[in-house]
Amino acid sequence: GAGVSQTPSNKVTEKGKYVELRCDPISGHTALYWYRQSLGQGPEFLIYFQGTGAADDSGLPNDRFFAVRPEGSVSTLKIQRTERGDSAVYLCASSFSTATSGGNTGELFFGEGSRLTVL
Amino acid sequence: AQSVAQPEDQVNVAEGNPLTVKCTYSVSGNPYLFWYVQYPNRGLQFLLKYITGDNLVKGSYGFEAEFNKSQTSFHLKKPSALVSDSALYFCAVSPVHTGRRALTFGSGTRLQVQP
Numbered sequence: 406g407a408g409v410s411q412t413p414s415n416k417v418t419e420k421g422k423y424v425e426l427r428c429d430p431i432s433g434h435t436a437l438y439w440y441r442q443s444l445g446q447g448p449e450f451l452i453y454f455q456g457t458g459a460a461d462d463s464g465l466p467n468d469r470f471f472a473v474r475p476e477g478s479v480s481t482l483k484i485q486r487t488e489r490g491d492s493a494v495y496l497c498a499s500s501f502s503t504a505t506s507g508g509n510t511g512e513l514f515f516g517e518g519s520r521l522t523v524l
Numbered sequence: 525a526q527s528v529a530q531p532e533d534q535v536n537v538a539e540g541n542p543l544t545v546k547c548t549y550s551v552s553g554n555p556y557l558f559w560y561v562q563y564p565n566r567g568l569q570f571l572l573k574y575i576t577g578d579n580l581v582k583g584s585y586g587f588e589a590e591f592n593k594s595q596t597s598f599h600l601k602k603p604s605a606l607v608s609d610s611a612l613y614f615c616a617v618s619p620v621h622t623g624r625r626a627l628t629f630g631s632g633t634r635l636q637v638q639p
Contacts, residue, residue: 409567438626447528447614447629448568461626496568512558513627515567 407431409516411497417522418487426482426519430499437480438513439472440496448496454480487523494518526551528615528630536636537605545600545633547615554620557598558627559589562612571613574598585609605637 410429418424430437435456440448450464454474462472469487474480484491498513527550537543549555559571572583579591589600598615612634616627 440629445631447530447631450626450628453626464626498568512570512573513560513568514570515560517565517567 409497409499409514411495411516411519413519414517415520415522417524419524420487420489422487422523424484424487424521426484426495426497426521428480428482428497428499428516430478430480430497431514432478434499434501434514435477436500436511437474438498438500439480439482440498442494442496442518444493451482451495484521487521489523492521492523494520526555526617526619526628528617528628530613530615530630530633532633533631534634534636536638538638539607540604543602543605543609543635543637545613545615545635547598547600547630548596549598549615549617550596551617551619555598556618556620557589557591558616558618559583559587559598559600560614560616560629562614562632564611568614571600605635607637607639610635610637 412427437454439451441451442448452472453461457474457477469485471483496515496518498515500511500513529548531546557574560568561571562568571587572581574581574591582588587602589598591598612632614632615630618627
C-alpha cells in the first residue's frame with residue numbers, strides 16, 4: 406500500500422505476556438519512528454531508526470521494550486512481561502531521511518496505530 | 525530537552541468564525557515546528573510546518589500558523605472554521621541543531637466547530 410501499515414490494529418493480552426507490534430513504512434523512507442499515545446495525551450516518543458540502526462532509543466521506558474529494523478524497512482516493537490500500564494495506542498511513522506542535517510525537517514507519515522490492551 | 529505546551533484542552537468555535545489553537549514551545553536554539561491533525565480512528569496527518577523564512581506558514585485545508593520567536597509561539601489559525609475541521613490538533617517541535625531529532629508533541633487540543 407501507499408501508506409504506513411501497522412499490524413495488528415488491536416491486540417488484547419494478559420499481564421505478563423509477550424507482544425510484538427509490526428510496522429511497514431512507506432517504501433523508500435529511511436527514517437522510522439515509534440510513538441506511544443495514551444488516552445487524552447499526545448504521542449510520546451519511544452525510538453527512532455535511521456536505516457537499520459536505532460539512532461535514538463532514549464524514549465523507551467525500560468528494558469522490557471525493544472525494537473528492531475533488521476533490513477531497514479519493516480520494524481517490530483517488542484514488549485516483554487507486559488503490564489497494565491503498557492496499554493496504549495502504539496504509533497509508527499516514517500519519513501525521508503533528515504540525518505544529514507540537524508533537526509527533523511521532514512513531515513512524518515503516521516500509520517493508524519496498534520491499540521494494545523493489557524488485562 | 526524540548527517541550528511543547530498546548531494550554532487549551534478544547535476550543536469551541538461557531539462555523540464561519542475564525543479559529544485559533546495555541547502552541548508554545550521550548551527548545552535549545554532554533555526550532556522546526558509542526559502541526560498535525562487527528563480525526564477519530566485515523567492516523568495523525570501533517571498540516572503544516574515552519575522550517576525557515578516567512579513567519580507565516582500556510583498549510584492544508586486553509587490552515588495557517590504564525591511563528592513568533594520572541595513569544596516562542598506557533599499558533600494555528602483559520603479565517604473561517606468548518607464543521608469538518610472538528611478534530612484533535614497536535615503541535616510538535618524538533619530542535620535545529622541539538623537534542624532529540626524526533627518530534628516532541630504537545631498534549632493536543634480538541635477543536636469543536638458548531639454548526
